[in-house]
Amino acid sequence: MRTLLLPLTILLSLVVHTASATETRIFTDDAGRQVEVPVQAERVISQNDNRLTLPLLELGVPIVGSAGRLAGNGTPFLRTVPDLLGISLANSDIEFLGTYNDLDYEKIAGLKPDLIFTQRDEFVEPLSRIAPTLYIDPNNYPVKDGMKKLADAAGRMDEYERLLENYENKLTTVQNHFPKEQDITVSVSFSFPAGETLYAYTDLGALTVALDDLGLNLPQPILDEEKRSFSVSPEQIQLIDGDFIINFYGNEASAGPEEVRAGLEKFLPNWCAQLHACENDQMIFFPYAAFGYSFSALELNLDLLTTHIAGRQFTPMP
Amino acid sequence: MKPDIIVRTPSQKLALRLPVRALWVLLGMMIALLFIIGLSLMLGSYPLSASQVLDILWQRPADETGTTIVWEFRFPRVLVSIMVGALLGLSGATLQNITRNPLADPSLVGVSQGAGFAVVALTVLMPELGYYYRPLYAFGGALVVAIIIQWISAGRTGSSTMRFILTGVGVAAFISAGTSALLTYGDINRATAALGWLAGSVHASNWQDVWLTSACLFALLPILMWASRPMAAMRMGPDTATGLGVNVSIARWGLIMLSVALAAFAVAAVGPLGFVGLVAPHVTRRLTHSGVGVHLLITAAIGGLLVAVADLFGRTAFAPVQIPAGLVTAIIGVPLFVWLIMRQQARTEL
Numbered sequence: 001m002r003t004l005l006l007p008l009t010i011l012l013s014l015v016v017h018t019a020s021a022t023e024t025r026i027f028t029d030d031a032g033r034q035v036e037v038p039v040q041a042e043r044v045i046s047q048n049d050n051r052l053t054l055p056l057l058e059l060g061v062p063i064v065g066s067a068g069r070l071a072g073n074g075t076p077f078l079r080t081v082p083d084l085l086g087i088s089l090a091n092s093d094i095e096f097l098g099t100y101n102d103l104d105y106e107k108i109a110g111l112k113p114d115l116i117f118t119q120r121d122e123f124v125e126p127l128s129r130i131a132p133t134l135y136i137d138p139n140n141y142p143v144k145d146g147m148k149k150l151a152d153a154a155g156r157m158d159e160y161e162r163l164l165e166n167y168e169n170k171l172t173t174v175q176n177h178f179p180k181e182q183d184i185t186v187s188v189s190f191s192f193p194a195g196e197t198l199y200a201y202t203d204l205g206a207l208t209v210a211l212d213d214l215g216l217n218l219p220q221p222i223l224d225e226e227k228r229s230f231s232v233s234p235e236q237i238q239l240i241d242g243d244f245i246i247n248f249y250g251n252e253a254s255a256g257p258e259e260v261r262a263g264l265e266k267f268l269p270n271w272c273a274q275l276h277a278c279e280n281d282q283m284i285f286f287p288y289a290a291f292g293y294s295f296s297a298l299e300l301n302l303d304l305l306t307t308h309i310a311g312r313q314f315t316p317m318p
Numbered sequence: 319m320k321p322d323i324i325v326r327t328p329s330q331k332l333a334l335r336l337p338v339r340a341l342w343v344l345l346g347m348m349i350a351l352l353f354i355i356g357l358s359l360m361l362g363s364y365p366l367s368a369s370q371v372l373d374i375l376w377q378r379p380a381d382e383t384g385t386t387i388v389w390e391f392r393f394p395r396v397l398v399s400i401m402v403g404a405l406l407g408l409s410g411a412t413l414q415n416i417t418r419n420p421l422a423d424p425s426l427v428g429v430s431q432g433a434g435f436a437v438v439a440l441t442v443l444m445p446e447l448g449y450y451y452r453p454l455y456a457f458g459g460a461l462v463v464a465i466i467i468q469w470i471s472a473g474r475t476g477s478s479t480m481r482f483i484l485t486g487v488g489v490a491a492f493i494s495a496g497t498s499a500l501l502t503y504g505d506i507n508r509a510t511a512a513l514g515w516l517a518g519s520v521h522a523s524n525w526q527d528v529w530l531t532s533a534c535l536f537a538l539l540p541i542l543m544w545a546s547r548p549m550a551a552m553r554m555g556p557d558t559a560t561g562l563g564v565n566v567s568i569a570r571w572g573l574i575m576l577s578v579a580l581a582a583f584a585v586a587a588v589g590p591l592g593f594v595g596l597v598a599p600h601v602t603r604r605l606t607h608s609g610v611g612v613h614l615l616i617t618a619a620i621g622g623l624l625v626a627v628a629d630l631f632g633r634t635a636f637a638p639v640q641i642p643a644g645l646v647t648a649i650i651g652v653p654l655f656v657w658l659i660m661r662q663q664a665r666t667e668l
Contacts, residue, residue: 070639076639095638097638098637098639098640099639101510101513101514102640102641103521104638105521106362106391106392106637107637107638109364109383109390112383120511122522125522126391126521126524129386129391229505231502
């Protein structure tokens with residue numbers, strides 16, 4: 001009897017699995033298109049590493065291929081994904097599909113995906129020739145809302161609920177380190193070692209959400225801007241000033257904090273003297289992973305902000 | 319020197335002289351185009367053998383990855399490449415003939431800059447309009463800027479070639495500065511999306527693009543062939559053309575607008591592709607000498623070949639990294655152009 005039961009069980013599970021793999025439902029994407037998608041996708045393609053691959057992998061979605069970026073030596077990589085999840089192109093079966101601006105459609109078709117995510121509306125038409133394609137731009141949502149949307153689209157709501165609960169538990173703990181009545185301003189900026197441009201952000205992935213969750217405010221001149229980001233000219237550098245200023249460094253040796261500081265010197269000689277935060281040693285450099293789009297990035301920010309800001313003496317901006 | 323073929327109507331009222339060498343070159347280009355179509359259907363990240371491609375083309379097996387790749391991507395892509403290259407080549411050849419300036423190309427009349435500015439402005443400032451209308455406003459931008467250049471360059475004493483060229487260069491520079499400003503100060507994500515289009519790429523071409531581009535090509539080509547007679551007269555200068563009975567100002571205006579339309583349709587379909595309009599007519603001239611009509615046909619074939627080769631190279635050389643055809647046409651076009659000029663110079667000196 002036992003010998004008969006085992007093959008029957010395997011056969012039954014295969015039938016159930018096949019049924020669930022082909023089962024579909026209708027999902028409305030950001031462009032208002034109603035797309036027939038698998039209830040739980042099994043072979044997923046992502047068009048953007050930092051904004052789609054990272055959150056989808058965190059939600060447990062089986063990604064078979066992703067767009068990425070190229071390092072200076074031509075090696076492809078996924079931005080922030082290895083830093084936050086330990087998953088890279090080298091240590092996983094995820095295929096590199098070109099850069100997020102120029103996808104290799106043939107390679108995507110060869111992977112036989114059952115669902116494709118893109119954050120660029122213009123890619124929907126060519127990608128739809130291969131498999132059901134959803135246009136969801138995470139930049140239009142705060143991290144938690146965007147994660148919920150992606151989880152819903154990929155049929156991973158249970159995992160979303162688990163990740164949200166973990167984050168909220170951690171937030172409750174970390175909030176104890178920050179005084180309830182506080183008026184600390186933290187600005188979020190970005191510049192490259194080349195020092196050509198400086199950007200200020202009102203919304204930058206997990207970082208600005210974590211700041212908000214901890215009750216840390218962006219400086220008013222930045223809040224007054226309606227855009228997600230804007231470039232700041234050297235003459236306007238004081239726009240980004242606050243009690244603390246956060247800038248970023250990359251993993252490569254040529255993009256470390258020292259190189260980014262040197263870049264700012266090229267951008268505006270003696271820049272540090274123009275900024276209260278820098279003059280008072282309250283300028284902080286976070287890794288690129290801090291602006292990732294995932295719960296792990298949110299949790300990383302809670303740790304980084306606690307380490308650098310909570311409980312320390314600092315000179316408030318006059 | 320090979321003799322020319324003379325084709326006459328039975329009444330002997332009309333005759334057509336066809337240089338044999340030019341006909342051989344045209345035939346050679348057609349064979350080269352067929353060869354590049356075959357290669358384009360076979361090569362890529364998902365390699366297919368010639369027999370597999372033939373099977374897919376004739377049998378069209380359903381639910382096969384190869385069918386999707388050939389019918390949905392490679393085939394429309396190579397056809398659009400060829401037709402866009404032909405449109406740009408014809409536009410450049412027309413402009414070079416009218417202005418009698420060997421450096422004239424569609425960017426001289428502001429087509430690329432006008433289309434680029436319109437696309438960048440609407441992508442950065444009004445993203446809610448969506449990308450669907452991008453070809454439409456690219457075409458609109460190209461046309462508006464070309465008309466402005468025509469209007470400014472038309473003086474009281476009629477338009478002069480030098481005035482037209484200088485106006486084109488000036489207005490194009492002004493428009494490019496506006497585009498750069500929008501890219502620099504606009505939202506970074508929107509600017510990135512616009513930059514992708516500005517690089518000039520046929521990577522997402524579909525069958526709708528094939529029908530639209532072919533409709534434009536087959537509508538404008540006969541008009542251009544019909545206009546080859548006044549164009550031939552204008553190659554000899556406005557005074558001689560007038561002496562041969564051509565209304566120079568009307569012919570110039572009409573031919574420039576025809577050239578603008580050719581380039582605008584190409585740019586609207588795939589974005590600005592540099593150097594094709596400049597290089598293709600020169601390659602034709604280096605290969606053979608012929609009348610304007612045959613020269614235009616060979617130029618169209620060479621333009622198509624240039625873009626198809628550029629796209630094939632950009633798609634396969636560093637796959638899965640895709641290099642836009644616009645970058646490759648510049649990379650291939652410039653050295654080729656320099657080599658042709660140096661070769662010609664060496665022959666002259668010898």
